[in-house]
Amino acid sequence: MTILNRNATAYVLGHPLRFALQCLAGFRANQGLLLAGAVAYYSLLSIVPLVMLVVVALSHIIDPKELLETIGHYLEWLVPGQSGAIVAEVAHFLDHRDLVGWFLGLTMLFFSSLAFTVLENAMCVIFIHRVAVRRRHYAISAVLPYCYILCLGVGALVVTLVAGSLQVIGAENVRLFGYEWSLHGLSGALLYLLGLSGEVLLLSSIYMVMPVGRLSWQHALIGGVTATVLWEIARHVLVWYFSTLSQVNVVYGSMTTAIVVMFSLEIGATLLLFGAQVIAEYEKVARGDVTPTPPLRTPA
Template sequence: MPILNRNAVTYVVGHPLRFLLQCLKGFKANQGLLLAGAVAYYSLLSIVPLVMLVVVALSHVIDPAELLETIGHYLEWLVPGQSKAIVTEVAHFLEHRDLVGWFLGLTMLFFSSLAFTVLENAMCVIFLHRVDTRKRHYMISAMLPYCYILCLGIGALVVTLVAGSLQVIGAESVRLFGVAWSLQGLSGALLYMLGLAGEVLLLSSIYMVMPVGTLRWQHALIGGVTATVLWEIARHVLVWYFTTLSQVNVVYGSMTTAIVVMFSLEIGATLLLFGAQVIAEYEKVVRGEDTSPQPMTTTTPEAG
């Protein structure tokens, strides 16, 4: 069985601009920017309690300082330039974790799940052609965010252990032709590739799990690679902008961190949903369906 549909690949490769325009029209018809705004808002509410829960849980098996360093490094991928503020708050919370009761823990768990719930609803809009033919049991939708939080915790554990091993390698050196060559550059490159591969896998898993119905992993990987490439470009532009041109701290003052995080999450959510739109349009090409977008409309009842 071929990995990808030959006719669909031929269409996309032969008409890349037409396919891109088709994706943009579909994204606009689905109110993609509006959906991204909702996802970004709830992500802003979820990111701090989610990181706190993961750090508190893993601090029992991993040194907290090493854990915070790793999480701070990869938070830079999500909120460029603002990870230090988040890590500082998490570290302060970690110092007083003994005061956390069961009610606060449940509250944090609830707020951590909000972003996943809203993201699932946004995916339903983009993959509306699936929702019309398939339904998901409400218990699955209710448990899905918490399963994802558990998976993220396990992923953070694995990444921290691997990152620690790579940092140890970076402190070593090898002698070749009488010259000592440091492995620090190799360690940095491997850390970056680890983060990039983790980003692709995370986004692909979201595309696999969040939409209703069964999605082929090849299609999920298309969306994951697309969103990762676009976000890497956007992330580097954001880093350059905030370090050279931005005067956001002059305008917003003490609200700067929240505004910058919200702005970064808005862009990230937009690219995440656009990757889903790419998958949806590719599915339509594979099935030979009508690719013209159907805009979302609101009907009003006729006056009697």
């Protein structure tokens, strides 16, 4: 399917609540929360070494301080309120990067890839109808996480350069109709749109690459926009909750950072997999199948 199916689109637009309930039922049948927990756990293991590898590699091209500032800004989107702790660890590691040997580098690269490997397996469960028809070669699955790490590094480079340019624009003033207008607000809005666009593109690329088989970019974009909108809502709720009502630091003490990061990753992974479920249900409707997804069962 290379374009959006007219009948499926008409069904979704005509029965949005029914389709939403169908997606929720399919997500529950596929044990979506259990899969999200696995993805979140391995993401917690991968996030620090992944950021360290990206920062060390790009610090030869970009000023480390500017790089850390940009990465910290966008990490705040992923782990609201806790990006400072991660950036501090990365900055400390960067100060001692000369002590990093090849074995430690390979170890960090391996742990950085774990989240992508588990995410690919989770996608196989949601897109089980694709796996039943065609399986991916094991060599492709082995190389895929490292290709994503490389792409994230290139993306971080581009974002840092563009963000630096926008910050320069924000420091400028424009004189119009006898008044002097600051571009700081425009710069902030463009930075937010840059991050939002990057989030949609990143999620859409995951939906295009991770599932087995060929997925059209229109379908991937449906999942990417869905997951982005839901995460933006959840992210603002998390920021409000942790800044006003949360007593997590009283309960967990020194473990607060790990617990909050894990909780944020759990919600993010849930919404990411739910976006994949939306695509899977849309494909079912396009095939004329509106029956409920059978529950995932383990062999007896």
